Amino acid sequence: MTLNKQVCFKVIATLLLMAAGSLYGHTGYLYGKAVLAQWLIADAWQQTLVQQDLVRPWPWADTWPVARLKYQSDDTTEDLYILEGAAGNSLAFGPGHLAGTPLPGTPGNSVIGGHRDTHFAFLEKLQIGNQLQLQDQRGQWHTYEIHQIQIQDIRQGPLRLESDRNALQLITCYPFDSFNAGGPLRYQVSLHRLNNSSR
């Protein structure tokens, strides 16, 4: 009877180990995809700047880089390439520009979404007054300053944006360490452009 149990336990343990392994694998895959893709996108972005045209990071990609975002502080350096589209297909590889809003760096209020557990995890550390650098498709660098950080509930209505200013919204899911991927809360970092820009 005990031997019975023993075998049974072993089988279950093996299955659990397999499950754990594949789950770790899956995490690694998602994470790896997020990190590695940015390397490929970096090249595409350089080409975009040279050619002044859309360049796909890999031939079958359904998205392409539209801006570059940099943040530097004492303990972190983030250098991210923003992709077109804020749906799952592009967010897997990088933060995405929300279609229907102006392109980052152009006049108006543009929105960038990113995964809270990969590219946009650093948003948690940002404070009001921090500055970020953004490079637009013409190669121009702009400085943005954070003036507001809010937590929004998507059940309260759609994201409303004022449209007549040079603003940028970074959006990610909230809370940052939640186990559930589909929660209703969003972390919204609002920035406005400072009046200096350089090449």
Add this chain to the structure above:
Amino acid sequence: MSGRAGPHTQLMKDSYPLQRSRLPIWISALWCVFCLAGFQPASANLTPIESTTTEQTNSGQMEFRGDGGEVLGAPLLSTRVQLTITGMIATTTYVQTFHNTSDTWVEGRYVFPLPETAAVNGMTMRIGDRLIKGEIKEKQAAKRMYQQAKQSGKRASLVEQQRPNVFSQTVANIAPHEKIEVTLSYRQTVDFNHGRFSLRLPLTITPRYIPGVVSTPTDGAPEETTLSLDTQGWGWAKPTDQVPDADKITPPMTTSKTTDEGAIRNPVSIEIDLNAGLPLARIDSPYHDIVIQKNGTEHQISLSAGQAPMDRDFVLAWQSVQQKTPQAALFTEQVISDEGGNSDYLLLMLLPPQTPHHSKSGPLHAPEQLAREVQFIIDTSGSMGGTSIEQAKASLQLALSTLSSQDRFNIVEFNTSFQHFSPTSEPATADNIRKAQAFVQNLEAGGGTEMYAPLNAVLSQTTDETYLKQIVFITDGSVGNESALFHLIETRLDHARLFMVGIGSAPNSYFMRKSAQFGRGTFTHIGDLREVSEKMSTLFEQLESPVLRDIHIEWPEGLSVEAYPRKHPDLYRGQPLLLKAKADTDTPNGLQGEVKLSGKMISHQWSQSITLPTKQSHTDKRSAKGIASLWARDKISDLLDQKHAGISEADIKPQVLKVALAHQLMSPYTSFVAVDQIIARPENGTLKQQEVPNLLAKGQKPSRHSLSAQAKTKTLNTHIQRTSAHSYPQTALGLNGILLMASVCLLMALLLLMLARKPQPSSTLEPCL
């Protein structure tokens, strides 16, 4: 050794059944864990980015009154439609009976649709035996007359045009348990397309999406508290900067087709006298069951159930026997004006010869045929939910499958925001088509109808000149800012051509027809999945190229002619040339001579002449009543179209008023008003305002994201100057969750392994016992 081994194997065997029975359970349990942990993030990312899917309808503006319950004492309404079709002209008597079932005096209001081309030229109000003829007045004057009558306790009725296809009817001082009947009469031309005549009678309004921000009353001027004096505040939407009359085109909706007694709520009955003047091969009504009685060449048609709920448009279509399809037809009406002069009004229809590759022998490519670049725009807003999105997707899939390899294409889907299938147009390779079909397959309806941005994006995209740029726009057109969109199409069209595909049980036909006109293309209605293949293949034929371009019309000398449309559109396959003209003759010979028509066909110049009838022939049966009204209606429409070309409303209004008043027609600036002279309501009797709801169109879902979101944002954002609404992105992979799950699995595995180890000594003893 063998002694040990024997029982061991024995035990193993014994344990098998046990393992077998448990294993599947464990496997399935683990599988569940897998699914939950590993695949949830992926599926969460795929869900449509919808922000306010909560089914709350607590926002006060959304009057979805009555979930099967009575609509708060609203007067009952029944509609009777009598249509007489003679040749190309349909005359309609539209009778609305308001029945106040309550014990109080009621003012009833009903926002209802009429055909977008209707020339409304008559109105009467009947109270018991008394008949009061309505008068056409300037809009403000009519409103004042109505308000005065209402306050003094007289029964009165006011009909206003809110859109060419949306009208409102207000009836004041309906006594308790009284019935008041208001009759409208209108004329329209019958549509003729691909050898098929058809007539659409819209019966309900798909709730319109109202873009923009709620306009706040200007500072200093307190909002008038005399609500009873104005007809404002009826609709579920408030006026916005983009749709200043939003409250007037958004009637409350109901989903309950029947009253508590089981009768049809607000039923319609339809009776048609069809005198086509031709032997007919087929009469059909795609969305209703009908009874047809044949009487020579005349047909009497009615609903087989007698009455029907007003939850979808009624369409009647008929076809003549093949060889008898008319190639040209001319109808005239002579009107003697007050000054004693004669005016002749003409309705001219001509079907240009169709080019030979109409034959079904196979696709024939004319040598000069250009490769096409087709931009598909598909509406995935909330109002497209239900059966509409299925029809739209099926239409688009079919359209994709017919692209040829030298063509290029792209797809844009929009609701609150929009998204391209690809950043630039793609060649229509088999691979790209497959990808596009997968893209279309995954589309779901939800969100607002922000139509301006995607249309603008598509129109402003530059195209290689060697390609023929075509835009196929699939939508139900349920927006309130039509005017801004027409302006956009008119100014940005350039070389492109816009083809509208109207989807659903009650699409906004005004939007479809006008967009196609400004976009110099055609429009197609699809109301049912079964119609997709037939209607779309007609469209594909039209997409190949226009049959006739640069149409020029030369009138006989001595006639001063004012003809509409002034600038004739390109004609596509199966479309007739339809012309309404007013000819003033001073010569005693009257209307005579030859009208010369010419234009460019694909490979050659085309011309044809039509002989006008002489004065003597006026008595023949070709003369028809109502052409003058139809001409005036077209003239008004033409004048109003100039607004989109930048001419100010102040210049247009007097001209429209002149035509409308002369021809007794409704327009944006003229209304019908009827006032009873008897004071009915005692001074102390209070008057309650009640709105008659429209029935939600068939196939649509009542919990409408666009509406509830709309209603909410209105109250939230009144102070913000200019805002736009966007869906939040879905921004988590849930890596934490997966890691947690993995660790739990690992821990449990380790625990089990430890447990499995412990009883080792006892198991070695067991065989000895």
